[in-house]
Amino acid sequence: MRFVVVGAGSIGLLIGSYLAQHQANVTFWVRREEQAEHLRSGLVRRPENFTYEVDSTIHIEELPTDALWIIAVKYDALPVVLSEISALPVQPDLLFIQNGIGHLSLIKQYSLGHVSFATVEHGAARIDDRTVSHNGMGPINIVENDRIAPIIQWMQEIDPQNFPITTQQNAKQLLFRKVLINCAINPLTALLEIRNGLLLENPYFHLLFRQLCEELLSNFEEYSDLLSYSDIEEVCRKTAYNQSSMLVDRIKGRNMEIETILTAVLKEINQKGGRAPFLQMLETALLGINRSECGGC
Ligand SMILES: NC(=O)C1=CN([C@@H]2O[C@H](COP(=O)(O)OP(=O)(O)OC[C@H]3O[C@@H](n4cnc5c(N)ncnc54)[C@H](OP(=O)(O)O)[C@@H]3O)[C@@H](O)[C@H]2O)C=CC1
Ligand SMILES: CC(C)(CO)C(=O)C(=O)O
Structure with a gap:
């Protein structure tokens, strides 16, 4: 499975760590070269303190478009990120995980490929550029959709105890x-x-x-x-x-x-x-x- 995680903050790092732990190919798109370098030396998740191998870049053109892109930046960073994504020659599938509801209408202003939505009930905190603390467990609820159904199914199977994935039909x-x-x-x-x-x-x-x-x-x-x-x-x-x-x-x-x-x-x-x-x-x-x-x- 291939994933791009856009934004290596608390939730991006948390989700990326579980995906990488289960042998997915995970690339972070970050905005600071310093963070990209730190991540290339491994992503650490607490409290276990295990290190997982991930890739990372600041250059959008280096990212695979045949991957599911998990958009893990805050609402106010979406315009910058979406302007760059919508200019790509091939549109990747996007999964938005933001809190709030503003992005439901905001994304209509951009010409994007297939989009899906999820909510996250975990608690997480970024400790430093490559370390995240998993502070509380809850499900990630993803809106069901055929296009990414095999990926959702794979995610549901990797670690139901600590990384539970549920599905729902209605995005709103x-x-x-x-x-x-x-x-x-x-x-x-x-x-x-x-x-x-x-x-x-x-x-x-x-x-x-x-x-x-x-x-x-x-x-x-x-x-x-x-x-x-x-x-x-x-x-x-x-x-x-x-x-x-x-x-x-x-x-x-x-x-x-x-x-x-x-x-x-x-x-x-x-x-x-x-x-x-x-x-x-x-x-x-x-x-x-x-x-x-x-x-x-
Ligand atoms: N933290 C939590 O416990 C939970 C958070 N959420 C939601 O998840 C979403 C993400 O939150 P959270 O992870 O806490 O946020 P963070 O502030 O920890 O992370 C946001 C990340 O986005 C990065 N970023 C901002 N602009 C860009 C850009 N242009 N290109 C690439 N990366 C960029 C920031 O980079 P930089 O470090 O360089 O500033 C930062 O790493 C929010 O909507 C939040 O409400 C949902 C459930 C729980
Ligand atoms: C789940 C919860 C409440 C975790 O703190 C959250 O969504 C947030 O902090 O934004």
Whole structure:
């Protein structure tokens, strides 16, 4: 099996490590030559600390187009990456794993080949350019599709215990389920500067978490078969020792994924005539934090 992983951050490194561990041919497309060199000396995954062999380059023209390309950059990096991919003479198959829902419409602006979507419920943190820490286990849910069915089947078989893969039919439902989970976990952890598990362990934070979940779930009753309060709690418990991707962005002074997660969900709620004052307050607070703390925004 051949894969290109676009972006060697927390999730790109995590997914690449499992694929390489099971003898897939994995090439990372990164933007710094220094990182490409580090990765060529092996990708390390903690806590096991085993090293896996991968290839890496900064040059898009060196990448195989007969591979599945897993797009593992953040939402705000998609325009740069997709402009380059859409200019390729042969279009590879793409799998988007971003949190949020903004990319569903964004990608329509580019002329791409076959695209699929997935959501990731693992917790992961990049330690350095070639080392990732697997901080919490959850499924990768991929939207079923015939074109990449053999690859999905292979992925399902490699390590169901630690790298479970499930499939779903409806992309919008799948992404929506995950964005509601992220609305419940990411903004509070980023604002309070706490790891995910403290939303359950600290009674005051737990109260806020419950209130936010109630607000979200009551606005999306049509999702009650797909997502319950205990499902959100389970993701939080399984990733208890992870810092959410939004908190990591805040700590590093990077742009937080507010637009594709909070703003997009608030827009849906407004369109339905619903109300979400708690989520609205979190959006405003995080936009303010982004404004004063994010270096490049
Ligand atoms: N971290 C987590 O636990 C989880 C994250 N997610 C989602 O997964 C997605 C990825 O997040 P995460 O892995 O945490 O993000 P990271 O910030 O850790 O990684 C993003 C990577 O993209 C790279 N990148 C940015 N621009 C480009 C470019 N133009 N070309 C090539 N590479 C580029 C960055 O490179 P550089 O290092 O050079 O800046 C970085 O390595 C997000 O949508 C996130 O919400 C989902 C579930 C859990
Ligand atoms: C699954 C979870 C909540 C893990 O922290 C995540 O999606 C994120 O951090 O963005």
